[in-house]
Amino acid sequence: MHNLTIAELVTGLQSKEFSSVELTQHFLARIAKLDANYNALITVTADQALKAAAAADERLAAGNAPALCGVPILHKDIFCTNGVRTSCGSKMLDNFIPPYNATVVENFEQAGAVVLGKTNMDEFAMGSSNETSFYGPVKNPWASDSVPGGSSGGSAAAVAARLAPGATATDTGGSIRQPAALCGITGLKPTYGRVSRWGMIAFASSLDQGGPMARTAEDCALLLNCMASYDDKDSTCIDREVPDYSATLGDSVKGLKIGVPREYFSEGLDPDTEKAVRAALAEYAAQGAELVEISLPNTGLSVPAYYVIAPAEASTNLTRFDGVRYGYRCEDPKDLNDLYTRTRAEGFGDEVKHRILIGTYCLSAGYYDAYYGKAQQVRQLIQQDFEKAFEQVDVIMGPTTPSPAFKFGSKGDDPVAMYLEDIYTVATNLAGLPGMSVPCGMVDNKPVGLQIIGNYFDEARMLNIAHQYQQATKWHSLAPEGIA
């Protein structure tokens, strides 16, 4: 059952081939048996899942079941779940049980999905390797000595290891696409404002966006149908009709103009990864798409701009973790200052502290204009690059990451090397554009991803394009050794 796609599971559940309880028990058993190898989950919610599955089976029997009724999924531990610990991968929130659901969680509950648990992640979503989690690193199911990517590494590894058919994730600078690429699955970061941020613990508010992870584009479409909604609790959520993302999957890509940015195929890109991406582009050409070389001249500025803006926002978003109202509190604080200092020194990990310091510095009097002000200007330039490109082409394609999954600790001492992991992904967050990653080949027995960047609210088209590729290729259906 664990090799079935969500689309196949929906059919199986509705035709009573198997029940949601059977399905849920199957996945819970897999998690119990296998997750020790991956560390993909922080919390398993077996009891709640079985109850939800039983309720789903009743609805399925009654014949009025909603879209994802009875389908088991996982939530990244950044989405608040009512009554279930939501840690954000941090010691700071190790004891935090929210009294409310994130809108995304609520949407899946309404759609009848069964939540198996919460997935591991880089602490406060800050990281590209899942090494910053308080709960320990997640291992890549394709190579246990390699990272799964981050920050949504737990979701990506769980889907790749068939511990769940789909999972939610978030992407601030590549945190959906990069782990999806490194774990050989499909992941979509929607347009900023497409998915509600209510109840999604903030890293960098102007960049954070929730999105789905699954093995296929077709499954991502099913998940996004449920995930995307207008939410008046999030002022930056955009009130725009949610199309049926499944409806247009079958459209042809004939005549599609694909922009291939010169800057995404330059120094730093692993040659074998480039080969895989070029092969994917050739497949599109074979299907009748037109490849157009384009330029996104400010690409090189995107990582520096991102690593000013994201930490700046994070430094103030994380001020609330002060030990006063919830979360970790240091023992026996002597006074207020001691409470703040020790709570935060003990509750946050190094990468989080690192970014809070960078962000605080960038916003400080006398530095604001040189850093934050400048970065905002760069953000405008990057947005203009994309606007110009989309006057010429329908979508943009390139590699998701410069290389396949790297080994644990290999970038530990060099934050800049780690930050360059995001070189192809951060620009879309700065521009607010949707981006996705689709498995497109294997390098050294590890998956690599093709990145598809669409224009604003073009998710349906992107999913369609990815689906057409997956109809013609098998990369998405490969399973790590010992999984199938």
Add this chain to the structure above:
Amino acid sequence: MSHSGWETVIGLEVHVQLATKTKIFSGASTAFGAEANTQACAIDLAMPGTLPVLNKQAVHYAVMFGLAIDAEIGKESAFERKNYFYPDSPKGYQTTQLEKPIVGRGNVEITLADGRTKNVRIHHAHLEEDAGKSLHEGDFRHGVSGIDLNRAGTPLIEIVSEPDMSNAEEAIAFAKRLHSIVTSIGICDGEMSQGSMRFDVNVSVRPTGTTELGTRTETKNLNSYKFMEEAIAKEVERQIDLIEDGGIIKQETRLYNGDTKVARSMRSKEEANDYRYFPCPDLLPVIVSDETIAELRRNLPELPDARQARFIEQYGLSHYDAGVIGSDAAMAAFFEIAAEKSGNAKLTANWTMGELAARLNSQDLSISKSPVSAEQLGGLVARIADDSISGKMAKQVFEGMWAGEGSADEIIEARGLKQVSDSGALEQMVVDVLTANQAMVDDYISSDEAKRKKKLGGFMGKIMQASKGQANPQQVNQILAQKLNELL
């Protein structure tokens, strides 16, 4: 205390709590006085993942204030985060406006005691959220500090004036004028004792006749006119003494304790936080359309100036009375209802500003909490105006109304206070008293003109006593004079 050779420059920053039902970024109630932390929701507690949603009513109230002072309205204003750690600031930042406030430059005209008027320029007014309250020793459990977040997120406008005031009188006139404006347009309840308006006073001094501004200090969070006056006087004196002794004024933030009358430095400029302002990414720019502005302008309640002019015109009040009653929205509304009921505006004004105001003041009550309703006061004034009761009796009736004994008519009836104005009955009463006090009458007759006048009081006393105070004194006076004259 005079400080010849020095002049004072004062600017005010005024925090006005907006009278919205819910908070500026959450749906929690803003009602005052609830049990601690019962009006703080997940957003107010800054729980992880929660997000602010701007209260439209707060925006409208801010725009209304802008319209009331004839200011530029920021059609696109923006919120910023002001970052600092403090337990009563749950997010670790205050959401406020800096670069693009919702209200731009405007003007407020103040009238001083001698009738002079002066214009105070408003630099801008911006929207922001209030903080919670820290409860320290004495407010809370022994040895523990507590936090009450009920107030956290209450919408405020902060009104920033130019340094256009030269003494405490002007500063207080300005503060009172703002109070009058915000209560008149209904955007603030004006309850100063509950912190609905709080004043930060910027004070500097300079040699008379010079134009360069001296170094200023800011005394924060004064919540009464009296404390403002005291704090300004103390600070002006401190600065002049310091400079005259060869010292230098340091730019600093100060506190004044109105109960102990002690002023002290809170932090110097060097110790001030770097607030790291930056645009709040959780909120979109606030766009106010021309249509909204036009509609708010059309529906803007009567402003104090217009109301004062109307009171002079419509009710024939003096400038002074119209100024006092017309500047206080609640008192003005009270007066209008009472005057309607009484049919005598001038007398209603006297009672409103006199007996009622004094009584409210003595018990520290606002007019909206008056135990005597406007209808009741009007009913009382009506009985005075139609001579049913004397002024003296009216005070007794007023006491009865204050004690909750009912309407004027009910109390007059119950206490048997009706004034006797029947001239036949009064004449009989006078004759009876004169007959019963023949010795006094003889004495009166034998006295000279000057002494007789003084002796009239004795007869009046006896007659009023005989009537149990109910005789109409003017009429008795007349009849008595006439009867005694007849005996001469």
